[in-house]
Amino acid sequence: MPPSKLEEIDCALCGSSNPIPVLSSKSGLFLARCAQCDFHFYSPRPRIDQIESYYHGEDFYQKVNITAVEIVMEILAHHKIQPGKLLDVGCGVGSLVALLQKLGWQSVGMDTSPKAAELAKRELGLDILQAHLGDTTFEPETFDVVVLLAVLEHVVKPVDMMAQVWDLLKPGGLVVFSLPNLDNLSYILMPNKAEYSWFIKEHINHFTLKTLRTLLQKTGFRNINFHMCGHFTLEGAGDNLKLTPGPGYVRVVRKMLPHVLNPLAREIFSKEGADLTDLEVLEAMAQQANAWKLPPGEYSVSDAVYVSAFKAT
Numbered sequence: 001m002p003p004s005k006l007e008e009i010d011c012a013l014c015g016s017s018n019p020i021p022v023l024s025s026k027s028g029l030f031l032a033r034c035a036q037c038d039f040h041f042y043s044p045r046p047r048i049d050q051i052e053s054y055y056h057g058e059d060f061y062q063k064v065n066i067t068a069v070e071i072v073m074e075i076l077a078h079h080k081i082q083p084g085k086l087l088d089v090g091c092g093v094g095s096l097v098a099l100l101q102k103l104g105w106q107s108v109g110m111d112t113s114p115k116a117a118e119l120a121k122r123e124l125g126l127d128i129l130q131a132h133l134g135d136t137t138f139e140p141e142t143f144d145v146v147v148l149l150a151v152l153e154h155v156v157k158p159v160d161m162m163a164q165v166w167d168l169l170k171p172g173g174l175v176v177f178s179l180p181n182l183d184n185l186s187y188i189l190m191p192n193k194a195e196y197s198w199f200i201k202e203h204i205n206h207f208t209l210k211t212l213r214t215l216l217q218k219t220g221f222r223n224i225n226f227h228m229c230g231h232f233t234l235e236g237a238g239d240n241l242k243l244t245p246g247p248g249y250v251r252v253v254r255k256m257l258p259h260v261l262n263p264l265a266r267e268i269f270s271k272e273g274a275d276l277t278d279l280e281v282l283e284a285m286a287q288q289a290n291a292w293k294l295p296p297g298e299y300s301v302s303d304a305v306y307v308s309a310f311k312a313t
Contacts, residue, residue, distance in 0.1 A: 006044035013039040025199035040206035084144035090151040221309035230301025
């Protein structure tokens, strides 16, 4: 893309104007890291009107993610959230909104794209709001739950958006969102990170688990949970390396890393991976983390993370 069509960007998380170049992706995008808060984002990047044009095509909204809808339902059940008022920001064709309405929720969907609104009406008979979140007239403390699936990696001002979400939630209300994160094993272990498949033009923000925490704490959210990603932390080094799993870690490892787990199971325990106990899976993966020379920190197995957090009462 010609340099005249690119623009330099300050950090959207802390406002610093000191980006450090990280890499140029194979698609010609320029990833930078904020020297102050460690947030990753594209700079220079295409103008926002060029990026937003991608969302106006019908093909973009034909990719209904049924798994994402199921995961949101699982997270609501995990937190024992009863049907109430829910807002789905960036709802696409409104699949989640339609399902929740059938289950007794007062669910509302919104999306900035006229194509999304057209398809929601045509495919599901659903009226969704075509608007930006900041342009809505909802009263503060209206919703019990706000959902943003695959939204925050796209928005110009994620801090402002999450502050608006905080205002719209009732005290004790829940936010649920999903997005890619750079703390996943695939990205960390890639020899050529420029080829990472999530470096696409419309993903202008690239969060880590650390910067996700920063975003949520900055906007007043507490009790932060990472779901369905195989979240884990590493402390120590060498033989003293300690792996602490997050909820669902073993399940995600068994599902996503059998090519890693099976050789470890045979080498360490003379078993197949499917026959390992959960404690044996943890021991095997701790040894593998040491072999990968992972430094202390927190990680995910999957490159997509689902997050929930609460507005303090």
